[in-house]
Structures are given as structure tokens and as C-alpha cells.
Amino acid sequence: MREKQAISAYLKLLQGKGANSALLHARSSFLDKLGHALSGKQHNGHDYRTVVEEVMDTIPGDDWHDCLTAAREFYPFWLGDIKAIAALNLNPGFETEVLQWKPDFASLKSLTESLLTEKFVASENWPLKAYMQALRQEGAEQSLVDTRSKLAKIILIRLRNAPEKDHRTYRVAMDLTLPLFNIKQNRRLFLVVVREFYHFWAGNPDAASMVLKSNSSNILS
Numbered sequence: 001m002r003e004k005q006a007i008s009a010y011l012k013l014l015q016g017k018g019a020n021s022a023l024l025h026a027r028s029s030f031l032d033k034l035g036h037a038l039s040g041k042q043h044n045g046h047d048y049r050t051v052v053e054e055v056m057d058t059i060p061g062d063d064w065h066d067c068l069t070a071a072r073e074f075y076p077f078w079l080g081d082i083k084a085i086a087a088l089n090l091n092p093g094f095e096t097e098v099l100q101w102k103p104d105f106a107s108l109k110s111l112t113e114s115l116l117t118e119k120f121v122a123s124e125n126w127p128l129k130a131y132m133q134a135l136r137q138e139g140a141e142q143s144l145v146d147t148r149s150k151l152a153k154i155i156l157i158r159l160r161n162a163p164e165k166d167h168r169t170y171r172v173a174m175d176l177t178l179p180l181f182n183i184k185q186n187r188r189l190f191l192v193v194v195r196e197f198y199h200f201w202a203g204n205p206d207a208a209s210m211v212l213k214s215n216s217s218n219i220l221s
Contacts, residue, residue, distance in 0.1 A: 006077040013085075017183055019096040027070045030059075033059030034071065053184070062102075065175035069095050092167060103158040103173045108180040111154050124156045127200035127207075134200075134208040151193040155201070170198055 010031070011024055019027075037070050041047040052071045053137035059067050073094055076084035088094065120128065131152055135145050158177050162169040174194045199207035 001035070001039060003038050003078065006074065006080070007031045007035055010074050010077040013095055015095060017094055017096045021051065021094065023098060023170050026066060030063075030067045030070050031074055031093065033058075034074070038078065045075075048075060048078065056179075059179075062181035064179050065172050066098065066173045066176075069171075095168075099140055099168060099172050101163050101169065101172065104161065105175055106158075106180070108182075111149070111157060111180070115150055115153055118153065118157065120153070120156060127197070127203075128152055128156065130207065131197050131200045131211075134211045137208065138211055148191070148193050148196075152197045154190075155194065159201070165202075167198070167202070170201065 007028070011028055014027065015024060034051065037051045038048070039053050041051060052068075055068065056064065056071075073088065076082075076088060128149065132145055135148060140148075154177070155174065158173040159170065167187055178187055178190065179188055194209050198207075199210040204210065215221065
């Protein structure tokens with residue numbers, strides 16, 4: 001089966017990069033489940049995303065980051081895309097060590113309610129205001145701006161106390177926030193904001209050009 005060959009190649013690469021046995025076992029267990037669900041599917045991004053979403057709904061929330069990491073990294077192996085594997089290997093690379101930090105425990109209800117009284121410091125307000133301005137410049141209606149503003153504020157709250165300000169802590173925080181959204185439409189919108197807002201949070205000078213007009217999302221982002 002093509003999936004088994006792809007899983008074997010992926011795990012072999014991770015092992016070569018120094019991944020420990022516990023990480024390899026966890027990735028293998030998840031990919032066996034994912035590979036079974038992918039069997040017979042068309043080799044394209046749409047089918048892959050659909051299957052990943054279905055499988056992730058069976059995964060405990062605390063395990064979402066590790067499993068989504070495996071799903072992202074495994075994708076080019078499933079496609080047999082050597083160039084994409086090489087690109088991933090260079091930037092951002094494969095994750096072979098588990099980051100111990102996790103955002104504080106919260107529910108979507110508690111996060112949403114906290115927005116009514118939450119105060120944000122200057123370092124949080126700057127990317128937030130820049131993101132809102134970019135959305136308005138793209139012609140977004142105020143209702144959409146307000147909704148995405150709330151989601152961006154949730155992102156900021158979840159990133160508090162992160163040990164480093166980098167793409168890895170951002171991804172950990174976001175992957176562990178996704179399962180809080182039980183409604184898939186809302187989860188997908190959150191993913192859109194996660195993708196767009198990252199560039200403002202990271203201080204990318206070209207952040208405004210990264211704002212997407214489409215409401216489409218990618219579970220692998």
C-alpha cells in the first residue's frame with residue numbers, strides 16, 4: 001500500500017534526524033490511523049485535508065499539536081513530492097523534539113468571555129491594530145473585521161507566557177486551540193485568522209500583503 005511506503009519513508013527520515021523512540025512511536029500510531037483513512041483517496045490537497053479533519057476529530061485535544069505536525073510533515077511523502085520534502089527539510093524543517101510548553105488551560109467560552117475585560121499591552125496592540133487596518137484596506141466589512149479581531153485577541157491570550165516568540169510556539173498554541181472550536185465552520189475561520197495574523201505577530205514588514213481575501217482555510221497551515 002502506498003500509504004505504508006510513505007509512512008516508512010517519513011519515519012526513516014525522522015529517525016535519521018535523531019527523533020527518539022517515543023516520538024517515532026507516537027507519529028507511527030497516528031499515521032497508521034491516517035494512512036488507513038487515506039487509502040483509496042485521490043492524491044490531492046482537498047482529499048487530504050478532508051481526511052485529516054475527520055481523523056483529528058477522534059484525537060484528544062492535548063494531542064492535536066503532535067498529530068497535526070505529523071499530518072503536515074507527512075503530506076509531501078504521501079504525494080511523493082520530492083521537491084516539497086526537500087523544501088520542508090530546509091524551512092521550517094522537521095520537528096523531532098517535543099516542545100514541553102503548552103498554553104494555559106482554557107475553554108472557548110472562558111476565552112470569549114475574557115475578551116470583555118481583557119487588557120492588552122502595547123506589544124499585543126500593535127500587531128492587532130495593524131491586522132485590523134490591513135483587513136479594512138482589503139475592503140472587509142466591519143462585521144468581518146470585528147469577528148477576526150476577536151479571534152486574533154484569542155490568539156494573543158493563548159500566546160501569553162510562551163517561552164519564545166517564534167513560529168514553533170505560535171503553532172503549538174494554535175494547534176491546541178483548534179479543538180476548542182466544536183463547529184467546523186468556526187474552526188476553519190479561526191485557521192484563516194491564524195494564518196493571516198501570524199505575519200503581524202511576527203513583525204513581518206510585508207504582513208499586510210499576506211492578508212487573504214478568501215475565507216478558505218487549510219488544516220495543514
